[in-house]
Amino acid sequence: MRTPGSWRRFEGYAFVGPFLLLYIFILVYPLILGIGISFHRADLFGARQWVGTENYARLLADPVFHQSVGNSLKLVLLIVPPLTIIALALALALNRPTKTAAVFRGIFFSSSVLSVTIVTLIWRFVLTPDAGLVAKAMQALGRDPIPFLSDPNLTIPALAITTIWWCIGLPMMLFLAGLQQIPGDIYEAASLDKASRWTTFRRITLPSIRRTLILVVMLQTAAQLQLFGQAQLLTAGGPSGTSRPIVLYIYEVAFGRWELGYAAAAAELLFLIVLAVTLIQYWAVTRREPER
Amino acid sequence: MPSLELHDIRKAYGDTLVLDGVSLTMEACEFVAFLGPSGSGKSTLLRIIAGLETPDGGEILLDGRRIDQLPPGERDVAMVFQHYALYPHMSVRENMSFGLRNARVAREEIEARVAQAAHVLEIEEQLDKKPGQLSGGQRQRVAIGRAIVKQPKLFLLDEPLSNLDAALRLRTRVEIAQLRQRVDAALIMVTHDQAEAMTLADRIVVMNDRRIQQVGPPMEIYARPANSFVARFVGSPAMTLASAVLLPGDGSFARVRLGDGAEVETRVVASGLPADAPLHLGLRPENVTVTAPEAGTTKAKVELVERLGDRTLIYARLADGLEVTAQDEGDSRIRLGDEIGLRIDGGAAHLFGPDGAGHHAEPAA
Numbered sequence: 001m002r003t004p005g006s007w008r009r010f011e012g013y014a015f016v017g018p019f020l021l022l023y024i025f026i027l028v029y030p031l032i033l034g035i036g037i038s039f040h041r042a043d044l045f046g047a048r049q050w051v052g053t054e055n056y057a058r059l060l061a062d063p064v065f066h067q068s069v070g071n072s073l074k075l076v077l078l079i080v081p082p083l084t085i086i087a088l089a090l091a092l093a094l095n096r097p098t099k100t101a102a103v104f105r106g107i108f109f110s111s112s113v114l115s116v117t118i119v120t121l122i123w124r125f126v127l128t129p130d131a132g133l134v135a136k137a138m139q140a141l142g143r144d145p146i147p148f149l150s151d152p153n154l155t156i157p158a159l160a161i162t163t164i165w166w167c168i169g170l171p172m173m174l175f176l177a178g179l180q181q182i183p184g185d186i187y188e189a190a191s192l193d194k195a196s197r198w199t200t201f202r203r204i205t206l207p208s209i210r211r212t213l214i215l216v217v218m219l220q221t222a223a224q225l226q227l228f229g230q231a232q233l234l235t236a237g238g239p240s241g242t243s244r245p246i247v248l249y250i251y252e253v254a255f256g257r258w259e260l261g262y263a264a265a266a267a268e269l270l271f272l273i274v275l276a277v278t279l280i281q282y283w284a285v286t287r288r289e290p291e292r
Numbered sequence: 293m294p295s296l297e298l299h300d301i302r303k304a305y306g307d308t309l310v311l312d313g314v315s316l317t318m319e320a321c322e323f324v325a326f327l328g329p330s331g332s333g334k335s336t337l338l339r340i341i342a343g344l345e346t347p348d349g350g351e352i353l354l355d356g357r358r359i360d361q362l363p364p365g366e367r368d369v370a371m372v373f374q375h376y377a378l379y380p381h382m383s384v385r386e387n388m389s390f391g392l393r394n395a396r397v398a399r400e401e402i403e404a405r406v407a408q409a410a411h412v413l414e415i416e417e418q419l420d421k422k423p424g425q426l427s428g429g430q431r432q433r434v435a436i437g438r439a440i441v442k443q444p445k446l447f448l449l450d451e452p453l454s455n456l457d458a459a460l461r462l463r464t465r466v467e468i469a470q471l472r473q474r475v476d477a478a479l480i481m482v483t484h485d486q487a488e489a490m491t492l493a494d495r496i497v498v499m500n501d502r503r504i505q506q507v508g509p510p511m512e513i514y515a516r517p518a519n520s521f522v523a524r525f526v527g528s529p530a531m532t533l534a535s536a537v538l539l540p541g542d543g544s545f546a547r548v549r550l551g552d553g554a555e556v557e558t559r560v561v562a563s564g565l566p567a568d569a570p571l572h573l574g575l576r577p578e579n580v581t582v583t584a585p586e587a588g589t590t591k592a593k594v595e596l597v598e599r600l601g602d603r604t605l606i607y608a609r610l611a612d613g614l615e616v617t618a619q620d621e622g623d624s625r626i627r628l629g630d631e632i633g634l635r636i637d638g639g640a641a642h643l644f645g646p647d648g649a650g651h652h653a654e655p656a657a
Contacts, residue, residue, distance in 0.1 A: 185377035188344050189438075193391030194365030203390070207381035 038264035044255075055265035065266060067241050068249035069273070071156065072225050075245055076277075078160035079167075079227075080220045087168055087216065091175030092205075105176070112169030116229030123162040124149075124234065155235045155243035162230050167223070171216045178212030179205070214285050218278045225274050246270045293356065295320045295478040296341070296446055301350035303336055310336050311347070312502040323472050323479045325489035328499035329525070337499070338448050338482045342371050355445055365394070370439035371448040375455065376431045378423040378438070384410075385419040388438045395442075402441075409437040412474065413467075429460045436471060447471075449481040453488055468492055486526050490514070498522045519648040523574050529605060532580070532616045533644065536573040538565060545654075546643060548573055551612035554590035556638040559653035566645050574642035574650070580618040581635045582606055582626060588633030592616060594626055608632060 038056070041049040059065050090108055094101045111119070126133040127148040135145035148158040182205065190200050206213075228247040231237055237244030237252070244252075246266065254263035296318040303311040311333045318324055326334035339345040341352060343364035352360040359367045370391075378387050385406060392402045410416045413433045423431055432452065439447055452468060453461045469492055472479050483489050489496045490510040498505045498513060498521075506518035517523035523531045536548035539555065546562040548571060549555050556573060565571065585591055592608035595615070604624035608616050618634055620626060643651045 183375070183377070185373050185375055186379055188342075188364075189371070189373060189377040189379070190390075191344070191364040192342060192369070192371050193438075193442075194394040195390070196394070199394060203382070204379060210381070 034264045034267060037261050038268050040261045041259075042261040042264070043258045044260055048261075051261065055262045056269070058262065059265055059269060064241060064244075065246075065249060068244045068246045071241075071243060072227065072245040072247075074156050075160060075163070075227055076221055076224045078157060079163050079224045080217060082160075083164045083167060083171060083220055084213070084216055086164065087171035088175050088213075090168070090172045091179055092201075094172075095176055095179045105172075108172055109169035111166055114166070116166070117233065119162060119166045120230055120233040123158075123165070123230075127158055127162075127234075149235055150239055152239055152242040155239070159227070159230050159234060159243055162234060163224065163227060166230070167220070171220065174212050174216055175209065178209035182208045210285075214282070218281055221281065222274050222278055225270065225277065246273075293320060294318060294353075295322065295355055296480070297351075297353040298337075298341070299351040299353075301337065301340060301352070302348045303333075303340060303345065304348055309502055311340070314350070314504055316497060316504065316507065318478050318480075319494075321472075321476065321478055323481070323492060323494045325493035325496045326480065326482045326499055327484070327486060327489040327496050327526070328505075329484060332499040333502050334482045334484075334497075334499045335450060338371075338450055338480060341446070341480065342369055342448050343367050365391075368445040369448055370442045370444040370446075371450065372432075372435045372439050372452050374451040376423070376435040378431060378434055380423055383420050383422060384415060384426070384434050384437075387423065387434060388441050391438065391442050405441040405443070406437075409440045413437050413440075428456055429464065432456065432464055433467070436467070440471070440475065443475075443477075445477050447475065447477055447479040449479065451482055451484070453483070453485065465491060486528065490526075496526075498525065500525070516652045517574075517642070517650050519650055520572060520574070520644040521648065523642060523644065523650060527576060529577055529617050531642075532575045532577075532614075533572040534575065534610075534614050534616070536571045536643070538562070538567070538569075538571055546651075548643065550590065550610070551614055552590055552610045554610075554636070556589060556636050556641060558638045558641045558643060560641070560643045560651045561654060564651055565643060569646045571646070572644040574644055575616065575636060576640070577605060577617040577619040579637040579640040580616060581637070582618055582620040582624070583633040583635045585631050585633045587635070589636040589638075590634050592618075592632055592634050594628055594630045594632060597624070597626060597628060599624070606632070608634065610634075 037048075039050060039052060041051050041055075094105050094108070124132070129135050129145045129147045129149065132145075132148075134148070138145050146154065148154045186204060187200065190204050195203065226247050227245050228251065231243055231245050231248050232251070235243040237248050247270070250263045250266045250270070253259050253266060294317045296316070298314055298316045301311055301314040303309075314333075314337060316324075326337060328334045336345060340347045340360075343359070343362065347360060350360070351358060354368060379390065382390065388406045388409065389402045392405065406419070407416075410419055413436060415430060415433050415437060418426055418430055418434070423434065426434065432455075449468070453464055456464055465488060468481070472492075481488070481492060493510060495507060496510055496513050497507050500521050506513060506522045508516075513522060513526050517526060520533055524533065534550050536550055536556070539547040539549055541547050541562070544562060546558050546560045546565055547555060548558065550573065558573075582588075590610060592610050594606055594608050596607035598605040598607070600622070602622045604620045604622060604626070606618040606620055606624070606626055608618060610616060616634060626632060639653060641653065645651065
């Protein structure tokens with residue numbers, strides 16, 4: 001017979017157990033398996049041959065991989081800063097208790113619920129050089145259409161615009177939540193302290209949502225380093241790999257060339273890049289000011 | 293020259309009228325308390341003076357200058373907020389200098405003023421800390437300091453003591469009393485605590501139901517309440533109001549009969565009272581003392597005994613069901629359920645007419 005005391009000790013595990021099991025089987029186990037595979041020459045049918053660090057050595061010398069890492073970093077730089085600024089601006093504009101603001105919050109968030117397939121379809125209609133919305137507008141102005149999806153200099157900006165449009169909802173909501181945490185009386189104190197709108201934003205609002213800002217930048221950096229669907233569907237990585245991000249490279253290696261071990265090694269390197277970038281960001285923004 | 297003048301201030305939120313034609317004139321360097329229950333409009337009035345709310349009508353002048361059209365920062369007022377409203381990510385020093393920097397005051401001047409204020413408020417040690425590292429009392433002082441350095445013409449204090457525990461409240465009360473000695477400005481404090489208002493203010497503005505009920509020095513408010521609301525609201529425990537009937541008589545002072553038949557001889561001039569109208573007799577606890585059952589003005593049964601040490605408060609019920617608060621010696625032996633006599637000091641009693649207006653005893657010649 002179990003005593004109530006011993007039951008209490010296991011009660012907590014009963015609650016987290018189902019999640020923990022799922023977490024282990026879906027995330028922890030594949031992660032470890034992936035590390036293992038990255039040291040093998042492996043294909044999709046289960047053949048495994050231990051090669052040590054050969055996959056990693058090859059990757060570090062692979063110009064196509066280098067190009068994809070560069071593309072991913074470019075995408076992050078083109079997406080995260082504008083996304084953060086636009087999301088913050090929208091949140092500031094819509095942080096009011098009116099019905100109109102609620103409607104606009106819904107509209108701006110609605111793009112986030114679309115799947116990547118729909119999003120790329122929509123943006124294809126906009127960007128396609130022969131019949132897209134932008135092309136029509138350019139024609140109306142008497143200019144040549146812009147080849148967004150085929151000019152190597154324009155594919156990454158096109159991906160960035162699509163991604164910003166798609167991803168704006170969540171950061172905007174996070175900023176709205178952050179803004180609503182700021183007590184109203186410190187704004188009143190600031191107005192009595194003769195603070196201009198800009199001073200109020202810079203000295204009151206921005207420091208108050210600093211944590212949200214860090215969170216948004218870190219989440220978006222980690223997410224955009226793993227950008228995949230838009231690139232695959234909109235440009236397929238082309239032309240000549242100029243818009244191929246890391247995950248698309250991993251996908252092509254694993255499921256196009258069936259080199260599972262090599263792809264796993266690339267995935268592990270991506271994991272390290274994401275980890276490093278987010279840790280550096282965290283360190284950079286938290287070292288200056290000890291939290292109270 | 294008057295410092296603050298309010299002329300016919302009106303404010304409504306939608307259909308709810310919160311201020312209905314409030315007018316007030318403050319003297320230079322005067323300390324005025326807005327006293328009233330929640331919802332009486334006192335905080336709204338303070339926020340209108342600060343510029344945080346816009347009145348629907350009326351004018352506000354400060355030192356002769358019309359300010360109700362100006363933004364809060366241009367009005368020459370400083371406010372201490374109920375929850376302090378310190379900027380959490382700024383140090384105490386930055387909190388105090390923020391307003392001066394926005395007003396483009398010279399750096400040396402800012403430093404001098406902050407140092408001076410920190411010195412008098414004894415927060416020099418805290419200048420480089422964040423508000424989150426301070427105790428409630430220290431935060432309160434930083435909030436006061438932030439107001440002082442601006443050298444405003446008018447200080448506005450919104451329930452400055454309500455967030456503090458009892459011991460700190462007494463200390464801060466002393467600090468606010470000192471503040472008014474130090475500054476060359478008028479002060480307005482909003483409070484629902486009559487003890488704060490009585491001890492600190494030169495004049496009290498009693499507010500209720502969107503209007504000013506009475507304006508006067510604390511003792512006048514206590515001794516000559518303008519109406520039955522003020523009489524009940526100021527003084528603790530509250531004044532007993534007993535239904536009474538004016539008895540015909542030839543004396544110049546009113547004689548009334550209470551519901552249980554007891555008769556009380558007041559020193560309220562009878563000619564000023566409305567004839568044949570129901571009145572209320574107002575009795576402060578100190579004007580009702582306990583006697584032997586047959587020796588007093590009337591008889592009552594004890595329902596609650598509160599021993600305060602120096603005195604004892606007796607809550608008793610008369611034969612007609614009226615509850616009366618009486619006062620007895622500190623070592624009173626009266627117990628729950630006792631039948632006692634009550635001696636009513638009619639000379640100190642108040643009478644309130646059917647409209648609630650107060651009529652008070654003539655001072656003894």
